[in-house]
Amino acid sequence: MSEKVPRRLAHVILGQLKLDAKDGFLLTRIDGRAGRRELARDTGLPDFQVDSSLEKLERLGVIEFVSPGAAPRETAKPQTLTSPPPSARDRTQLPQFGSLGVDARYDPKELEEEVDLSAEQKKRVLDIFYRLDDLDHFTLLGIARDADKKSVKRAYFELASVMHPDRYFKKNLGSFKPKVEALFDRITEAHDTLVDASKRLAYGAYLDEVATTMGMEALLARAVEEAQSFVPVSSSRPPGAAASEAMPPPHRSPSNAGPSARLVSTGPDAHELQARREALGKRLLGGKSARATTGNLSPPSQAPSPLRYSNSGEAVEALRRRYEERIENVASSQLQRYIKAGEEALAKNDIVAAASAFQIATKFAPNDAGLAMRYQEVKNDADTRLWESYTKQATYEEENRHWPEAARSWQKVCKLRVGDANANAHAARCILRAADPNLHHAAEHAKCAVACEPAEVDHHATLAEVYLKAGLFVSAKKAAETGLHLAPNHAVLLGILKKATKT
Amino acid sequence: MEKVIGIDLGTTNSCVAIVENGTPVVIPNRGGYKTTPSMVAVTEAGKRLVGHIAKRQAITNAENTVYAAKRLIGRKWNSPQVKNAVATSSYRIVEGPHNDVRIVLREKDFSVPEISAMVLQEMKVIAEDYLGETVSKAVVTVPAYFNDNQRQATKDAGEIAGLDVIRIINEPTAAALSYGFGRNIEKTVAVYDFGGGTFDISVLEIGAHGVFKVIATAGDTFLGGEDIDARIIDWLVSGFQEENGIDLRQDRMALQRLKDAAEKAKCELSSVRETEVNLPFIISSGRNEALHLQRTLTRQTLEELSDDLIERTVEICKQTLEDAKLTKSEIEEVVLVGGMTRMPKVQQSVQAFFEREPSKGVHPDEVVALGAAIQGAALVDDKQEMVLLDVTPHALGIMTFGSYFEELIPQNTTVPTHRTKIFTTSRDNQTAVKILVMQGESQRAEENELLGEFILTGLRRAPKGQIEVEVTFEINADGIVSVRAKDLETCLEQSIQVTATSGLTKEEIKAMMDNAKDDLVDRRTSEEFEGAKQEAEKLIAEIEKLFPQVQQIVASSDFGRDAIEKAKAIVDKARAAIDRRDVTSVKEQIEGLTRTHRMFKGVVAKT
Numbered sequence A: 001m002s003e004k005v006p007r008r009l010a011h012v013i014l015g016q017l018k019l020d021a022k023d024g025f026l027l028t029r030i031d032g033r034a035g036r037r038e039l040a041r042d043t044g045l046p047d048f049q050v051d052s053s054l055e056k057l058e059r060l061g062v063i064e065f066v067s068p069g070a071a072p073r074e075t076a077k078p079q080t081l082t083s084p085p086p087s088a089r090d091r092t093q094l095p096q097f098g099s100l101g102v103d104a105r106y107d108p109k110e111l112e113e114e115v116d117l118s119a120e121q122k123k124r125v126l127d128i129f130y131r132l133d134d135l136d137h138f139t140l141l142g143i144a145r146d147a148d149k150k151s152v153k154r155a156y157f158e159l160a161s162v163m164h165p166d167r168y169f170k171k172n173l174g175s176f177k178p179k180v181e182a183l184f185d186r187i188t189e190a191h192d193t194l195v196d197a198s199k200r201l202a203y204g205a206y207l208d209e210v211a212t213t214m215g216m217e218a219l220l221a222r223a224v225e226e227a228q229s230f231v232p233v234s235s236s237r238p239p240g241a242a243a244s245e246a247m248p249p250p251h252r253s254p255s256n257a258g259p260s261a262r263l264v265s266t267g268p269d270a271h272e273l274q275a276r277r278e279a280l281g282k283r284l285l286g287g288k289s290a291r292a293t294t295g296n297l298s299p300p301s302q303a304p305s306p307l308r309y310s311n312s313g314e315a316v317e318a319l320r321r322r323y324e325e326r327i328e329n330v331a332s333s334q335l336q337r338y339i340k341a342g343e344e345a346l347a348k349n350d351i352v353a354a355a356s357a358f359q360i361a362t363k364f365a366p367n368d369a370g371l372a373m374r375y376q377e378v379k380n381d382a383d384t385r386l387w388e389s390y391t392k393q394a395t396y397e398e399e400n401r402h403w404p405e406a407a408r409s410w411q412k413v414c415k416l417r418v419g420d421a422n423a424n425a426h427a428a429r430c431i432l433r434a435a436d437p438n439l440h441h442a443a444e445h446a447k448c449a450v451a452c453e454p455a456e457v458d459h460h461a462t463l464a465e466v467y468l469k470a471g472l473f474v475s476a477k478k479a480a481e482t483g484l485h486l487a488p489n490h491a492v493l494l495g496i497l498k499k500a501t502k503t
Numbered sequence B: 001m002e003k004v005i006g007i008d009l010g011t012t013n014s015c016v017a018i019v020e021n022g023t024p025v026v027i028p029n030r031g032g033y034k035t036t037p038s039m040v041a042v043t044e045a046g047k048r049l050v051g052h053i054a055k056r057q058a059i060t061n062a063e064n065t066v067y068a069a070k071r072l073i074g075r076k077w078n079s080p081q082v083k084n085a086v087a088t089s090s091y092r093i094v095e096g097p098h099n100d101v102r103i104v105l106r107e108k109d110f111s112v113p114e115i116s117a118m119v120l121q122e123m124k125v126i127a128e129d130y131l132g133e134t135v136s137k138a139v140v141t142v143p144a145y146f147n148d149n150q151r152q153a154t155k156d157a158g159e160i161a162g163l164d165v166i167r168i169i170n171e172p173t174a175a176a177l178s179y180g181f182g183r184n185i186e187k188t189v190a191v192y193d194f195g196g197g198t199f200d201i202s203v204l205e206i207g208a209h210g211v212f213k214v215i216a217t218a219g220d221t222f223l224g225g226e227d228i229d230a231r232i233i234d235w236l237v238s239g240f241q242e243e244n245g246i247d248l249r250q251d252r253m254a255l256q257r258l259k260d261a262a263e264k265a266k267c268e269l270s271s272v273r274e275t276e277v278n279l280p281f282i283i284s285s286g287r288n289e290a291l292h293l294q295r296t297l298t299r300q301t302l303e304e305l306s307d308d309l310i311e312r313t314v315e316i317c318k319q320t321l322e323d324a325k326l327t328k329s330e331i332e333e334v335v336l337v338g339g340m341t342r343m344p345k346v347q348q349s350v351q352a353f354f355e356r357e358p359s360k361g362v363h364p365d366e367v368v369a370l371g372a373a374i375q376g377a378a379l380v381d382d383k384q385e386m387v388l389l390d391v392t393p394h395a396l397g398i399m400t401f402g403s404y405f406e407e408l409i410p411q412n413t414t415v416p417t418h419r420t421k422i423f424t425t426s427r428d429n430q431t432a433v434k435i436l437v438m439q440g441e442s443q444r445a446e447e448n449e450l451l452g453e454f455i456l457t458g459l460r461r462a463p464k465g466q467i468e469v470e471v472t473f474e475i476n477a478d479g480i481v482s483v484r485a486k487d488l489e490t491c492l493e494q495s496i497q498v499t500a501t502s503g504l505t506k507e508e509i510k511a512m513m514d515n516a517k518d519d520l521v522d523r524r525t526s527e528e529f530e531g532a533k534q535e536a537e538k539l540i541a542e543i544e545k546l547f548p549q550v551q552q553i554v555a556s557s558d559f560g561r562d563a564i565e566k567a568k569a570i571v572d573k574a575r576a577a578i579d580r581r582d583v584t585s586v587k588e589q590i591e592g593l594t595r596t597h598r599m600f601k602g603v604v605a606k607t
């Protein structure tokens, strides 16, 4: 019987189910065909991480395990996302998003308003209303990402039958009225986007972009983590260090790298590890159990048996050399493995995965200049990819007037390319637009834009505007004046100067 | 719980219904008829007559009998439709004080809503007689294609009649409600509504949970059975003129008799192949003898006379499906509504177009009122399992610099909804912007209906394009439109609630638009857009120049074909973005175009 593979049950926006970025990234690669091993390879995540993520996703009802090639199930809704069956639902009740539940985002005072809604209804309206920005269209409608048009419509109709303001006709809804209308507006937007093929495509591309950037970040973060956790062999290791302490981390064993084995294979289980540890210990301590170890594990060393050494000092020294040799062996096979993984990822155009693999590889061979260069090259490409991705994301968000999100994305773009004047200017302006702007950040970005392109008068204007808004009139004046040196008639700058001087 | 009646206020006939114990029923009038003529008359003695009594005396009192007032409701005096009605009506239509329309009955002026109110009141009385209690709430239907002014005027009529019109709904929608009510079906339905004065087509989705979602709606408020009657009248009049040299149109009484005869003939021809139009003593010859009109009208002649009108309805159906991105095969049911759909030729044309036999089960004269009653009950009764998701029949937007109409809420958008767009100042040092709120589908602002205007002042002096103004349109569940403009720099804002009936003439509107020119906003992106457009177009031209060469070189590889497909898609996308004047998207495409161009050059250079 072939191993079961994970399959997605519903689209869940990353982060919403308290997933971390790794879980989220893994989720983007689950396609109902790839098994654990393929997923580990595709994501570059260590097996244990893949396993624990899969387990978590299954527990949350986001995925299920099926035999590979099983017929796709139509819009199966996981338990956590479905609302109660229509028959059971009180028709005047708003739907529940099981996945929301946890913490209330509204001021409890809002529940006290006297309106023609039950406390439960009020809670639901507020719960959904304050999360509208975090819910993607699929989650909002409670459908799978690949749900067909009919399912989209059904889901929408079901929600509309309780969320349409006409359900509360002539009722006193107070401040809840615009909220109910906003809810309906949003589910309608979700429906209209998802039933229109071209709009759905554009929206899907945006979601993918979000998922990719999150995944990429997770991958890069993991590369750093893994590289740090691996302690490369160093000759300065004090002799006589306890053998058990010096065990290489329980990563994959090269012994599994048989011709058919995956690059990232299932690691040795606890029993096996224990056995190996004991065997190694015995050998290091001069036991006779060398035969007990698997042939592959201990390098076919020509070194003489420790028993032949005449004094203990010599024996210990030999043991140490043996041990280091072993570590080196492991290291070099790890090195090969990561380089291979990097090249393979590169061939698949998964530049970020490649970069992370090469980064780890460099830790195994810190002095390999060629490898370091290769890593730098790929890393640059990966950054470009990430930069592109964030730029697209930011542009979509800005276009759709989601200022805080756009600001955040532009800021990420800036981080990747400190010298991106355009991104800095956009970031500054989007921050200004956001409801509760962090003017300090806006100023940083505006300054950055000015520093990068000092001849661009609009950057000076942006900076001056930020200062003005922050009430820093002297700085605003200064910035405006600097800009006016470039363009003496710049009306915006003149206006700001006037305002700044007046106050 | 208070009872809500549903009223189909028709051009020729009206009908009232109510939901009783969960079942919608039509309420018959005192004469036992389920429909009542939408006619109003004032007798010599000054007595008001409504309905059948008014109809019966119409010929002898033509000048003081109003029919088809619905064609005039919410219209401006100098609209072509009113001009047309003035020329063809037997009653006197004069100009009112606000460029509106007044009807003169026995020396007294009545506004159109006042006339319609008399019909509504009659329907109210019919319901009260039947129920034995007073009724004060109603849902009234209007043609889907009515604009806000016409809807508002209909609401006013209700108020004059002492009715709280809790909702105005569209006739075809009402028909669909009645068709789908209690059936528990999931279907996409087209409602073809051809009545006395208007033609409407609506496409709805009927889904689970009693949800009715309007997908698209369109029509023509001046295309109906009366236009076919007019063709018959023309045919009779010109025949009579040829024979006797007398123009029957000069005589109001003759005209009224012709009207009746034409309609009667038309209706008869729905069941027989030919009919006799016989009008003895139609007019005096001037030599002290009366002339008679007598002609045979065949179904075939009628069909020839009305062919282009029926064809127009089919055209509108086609356009509606296209706009809704629907194919004929996706329409699972066609419902016929309106008296005109009894005409065999109409049925044939509809069947031929949709390639499906229209549904039989509904009564074309009653469905609309039944649907209105159903909606009324659904609104006030929590237990009713029905909700109607309606759409805006017309696009809403504002006028921008250069007299363009910039749409904010597209036609057929589900309400309630809100949309926002950012505009910029259109000239240097502009300190105020005028927001002209309009309704319509034309790109040229002056061709649309003006709904209202307001001014946002206090903008900072700056070069044009620098100051950004955010405009938000909102339509709430009751169909009320409000518009807000906000200066993004100072966060100052201005707003209005659009209450329609601006009562302005085309000239006044034109003058207003001209005056406002200096204070208009502009699409935000113009300069930026032009730059991007030029760049994109240059790249497209160069890519296209390389196309044949590249195609030849890479045609053999899968990868190459794929790349060519992708390049084509990018070019198409860029073109579409240019057409939409979507600057962000054009800029995005420039990236792709640049890459494609570089790749193409590389391919060509290598060989």
Ligand SMILES: Nc1ncnc2c1ncn2[C@@H]1O[C@H](COP(=O)(O)OP(=O)(O)O)[C@@H](O)[C@H]1O
Pocket (backbone or CB within 6 Å): B009, B010, B011, B012, B013, B014, B194, B195, B196, B197, B198, B224, B225, B226, B263, B266, B267, B268, B270, B337, B338, B339, B340, B341, B342, B343, B364, B365
């Ligand atoms: N049997 C018939 N054959 C053809 N036309 C008919 C027939 N019965 C009614 N009509 C026409 O239908 C129109 C009235 O339809 P109706 O649905 O009552 O319109 P409205 O709702 O606009 O008053 C009139 O033009 C009338 O002449």
